[in-house]
Amino acid sequence: MWNEQGFLRISIAATIVIAALGIIFGILSGSFSIAFDGVYSLADAAMTGLALSVSSLIVKSAQRDALSRRVHNRFTMGFWHLEPIVLMLNGCVLMTVAVYALINAIISILNGGHELRFGIAIAYSATTMLICVVMAIIGIRLNRKLKSDFISLDIKAWIMSGGISFALLIAFLIGFAVQPTPVAWVANYMDPIVLALVCLVMIPLPIGTVWKALTEVLLIAPVELKDHVDHVASETVRRLGFLSYRAYVARVGRATQIELYFIVPEGLPAKTVEEWDALRDEIGAAIGDESANRWLTIAFTADAEWAE
Structure with missing residues (x-):
């Protein structure tokens, strides 16, 4: 059974794979939404890595070996205060990335959309959705025992990424289906429209985590x-x-x-x-x-x- 640090390491590795696939497939297919998915995953991997570092420090501070004693002598109050700071930073970064992508999507819609290679886009969306579903299920099962805020936030990130991939898959299938029809012009708008809709859903999701972390940073009494x-x-x-x-x-x-x-x-x-x-x-x-x-x-x- 994985512990908190073990799951976060696996999550970082999987997120980096998705980020690389997103950027590469986004360039090959000409899809802004896929490229955004890759950049979003890259930002999430960086934040998860930071969470892993803080989690390791907290665990190390509770140990009684020579290294932990040296660390404890420098941080006599522990590392708990870093946890809400990281959670707040994580949520703010993810919301900022989504807001930026929403602005780009609106600009693309106003400019008439763009052509897309739907075959590559569909293959990417299906693959990433499968990875996200597997990671979310593993995280949910593990966190029933650990009850970690870091894993909880990471699960939300996987669910959000899975939702993005599913929305992209549906949109790309629709765009692919309408190409030989009289409404083929709709295909040019599928990529920016679905990106805008996904961003509108994603932006408010981390607000609860950010607010909770802010109350802890401000030491508001529960x-x-x-x-x-x-x-x-x-x-x-x-x-x-x-x-x-x-x-x-x-x-x-x-x-x-x-x-x-x-x-x-x-x-x-x-x-x-x-x-x-x-x-x-x-x-x-x-x-x-x-x-x-x-x-x-x-x-x-x-x-x-x-x-x-």
Whole structure:
């Protein structure tokens, strides 16, 4: 069974193959939409490679060998913050490529379209659609277990690429069929029209990923996580007779960051370090999700300024 890095490597290799085929077949067939498919795949391969690098850094930071210790000494806060940055950049790049292609498609339509070698175009579309379907199915099955945002975005990219290939295939078949008919002039418009329609569908697809990544970059507190931490903290305050608490939460990529400060009464009877640690363990267990991706800080103080 592949892990996250293994799937991303295979995905990069397959994407590069499709990109090369798209550019070559786009030139041979005279199709802007096929050439766009190749350029789009090339951009997607570059972004997937960046995602793979970040994923490897995150995994390496959780290891305990000599190399990971040296890396951790330079990046003591980990690499989680890079994940939403890469996801946001990925989505923005793909949307930008699609917007540019849409503009070119509109210009081509206004200029009367262009002739196309439909046989080459049909062969390319069928081949790439098959590759996209296989990669999407593999990714979906794998991500049921891994639940990786990187793989999830890559699956969307494969589905989008497959949708492009399917739309191109249908359009090219229609263009090929109308060539010997009185409406043969329609064939000249098939390539730019289908490119424009595909771009209109593709442009909004990464918006959800970009927005989610932006909220993580801006450290906007997830409502459900904040409510859960508030509930645990307020119950602790009530049960132990503390004065109040301050909670700071964020979700950055696969990491959950939580800081809890409890304001205790002045003159509270002294506790041993072991007793405070036991209380932290109890609160941490109540919060849950204990893993290498949870960054939890719990502090106790009689001075509220330390918690602000």
